Amino acid sequence: MRLAAALLPPLLATTPAAAAPDAGDLRSLIAQVAPAVVALGTYEEFRSPPIALRGTGFAVDDGRLVVTNAHVLPRLDDLAAREKLAVVLGKGKMVELLFPVAECRDEGRDLLVLRLAKANRIPAALTLAPELPVAPGMPVAFTGFPLTGSIGLVPVTHRGMVSAVSPAAVPAAEAGTLDARTVARLRDNFDIYQLDATAYPGNSGSPLYETAGGRVVGILNSVYVKSTKESALTDPSGITYAIPVARLQPLLARARAGECEPIPD
Numbered sequence: 001m002r003l004a005a006a007l008l009p010p011l012l013a014t015t016p017a018a019a020a021p022d023a024g025d026l027r028s029l030i031a032q033v034a035p036a037v038v039a040l041g042t043y044e045e046f047r048s049p050p051i052a053l054r055g056t057g058f059a060v061d062d063g064r065l066v067v068t069n070a071h072v073l074p075r076l077d078d079l080a081a082r083e084k085l086a087v088v089l090g091k092g093k094m095v096e097l098l099f100p101v102a103e104c105r106d107e108g109r110d111l112l113v114l115r116l117a118k119a120n121r122i123p124a125a126l127t128l129a130p131e132l133p134v135a136p137g138m139p140v141a142f143t144g145f146p147l148t149g150s151i152g153l154v155p156v157t158h159r160g161m162v163s164a165v166s167p168a169a170v171p172a173a174e175a176g177t178l179d180a181r182t183v184a185r186l187r188d189n190f191d192i193y194q195l196d197a198t199a200y201p202g203n204s205g206s207p208l209y210e211t212a213g214g215r216v217v218g219i220l221n222s223v224y225v226k227s228t229k230e231s232a233l234t235d236p237s238g239i240t241y242a243i244p245v246a247r248l249q250p251l252l253a254r255a256r257a258g259e260c261e262p263i264p265d
Contacts, residue, residue, distance in 0.1 A: 026159065029214050030143065034155045035124035036063075037207065039088040039145040040072055043097060044080065051086065051097075053153070056144035056205040057114070058216070059122035065255055066114040066122065067248060068205030069221050070105050073112060076263060085263065087114065088153070089122070095153075098122075102260035106251045109243065110221055113255040126207055129215035130246040134193060138162040142220055142242075144206030146199070159211060160197030168192045168243075192241050193218050199240040208242040218242030 041053040055072030059065065066087055073085050087098040100114035116122075141159040148154075167189050193208065199220055208218035221243045254260060 026141070026211060029141070029211060030157050032214050033126065033143050033207070033209060036122055036126045037143045037155055038066060038122060039148065039153055040068055040205065041086055041088060042074065042079065042083050043086040044083040046082070051088065053088065053145065053148045053202065055202055057087065058207040059125040060128060061125055061256070063121035063123065063125045064116040065252070066100070066116065067219060068112050069219065070107050070110045070112040072205050076103070076261070085114070087116065100263055102262050104251050104255045104260040109247050111219065111243065111248055111251050113251050113260070115255055115260050126209070126214070126216050128245045129210070129217055130249055132210065132215060132217055134162055134165060134217050134244070136162055136164055139211040140195065140208055140217070141211050142197070142199070142203065142206045142208045144203040144220065146202035148202055158197045158199070160195050162193050163196040164194040165191050166194060190247060192243055195240040195242060197240060198238065216245055218244050219248065
């Protein structure tokens with residue numbers, strides 16, 4: 001579905017994926033990554049504006065699977081009448097909407113995989129690196145669509161390094177302050193990546209990738225982590241976190257096997 005650009009702020013034209021960049025050539029790396037990164041939101045024809053942007057996602061495999069955080073998009077039963085989940089692409093001066101046909105959702109780890117119809121696909125896809133060792137000091141970057149209400153629908157890249165690898169959930173000093181969600185996450189605890197680069201609203205779901213070759217090592221996520229790791233803080237930090245792509249693999253396996261929940265037309 002193609003819509004006039006007036007319905008959204010202008011989008012930078014995507015370019016074909018470039019050849020694998022030389023290490024340290026961030027310009028080539030961004031040119032390779034950006035076409036696989038999309039904006040996500042909901043669409044309702046009679047709403048003004050009809051598109052409500054909520055976050056970022058990125059394509060994997062053949063371009064028909066889109067990865068993001070579960071909190072970025074509402075559950076299917078929470079959608080309003082005639083409201084649809086939407087993947088937003090830019091084609092020159094036009095905006096193209098792709099409507100997913102199925103979703104695999106993991107609320108526990110705040111992950112979501114959307115499946116597009118066979119006739120639709122993102123023009124590029126990123127490579128996941130679940131086995132790549134990630135340690136403090138590793139140079140990384142992330143590309144997404146932050147602050148679209150202020151800067152428009154423009155892909156923005158930030159770079160930095162992994163500053164720490166630490167547990168996603170930390171036990172509270174007093175057992176009485178633990179809620180059921182925190183207890184559940186402590187039972188299924190895993191390490192997450194803490195970054196020294198700053199993410200902004202709209203960056204949720206952005207791919208975190210190594211600057212040496214563009215392979216994705218994590219999915220940007222602050223909502224999941226801050227709701228447990230920083231739950232005891234009265235003034236939560238501005239630290240940016242990412243969930244390792246290794247935690248995505250079970251959900252991705254379901255999506256590849258066609259075990260996602262169909263999305264009604």
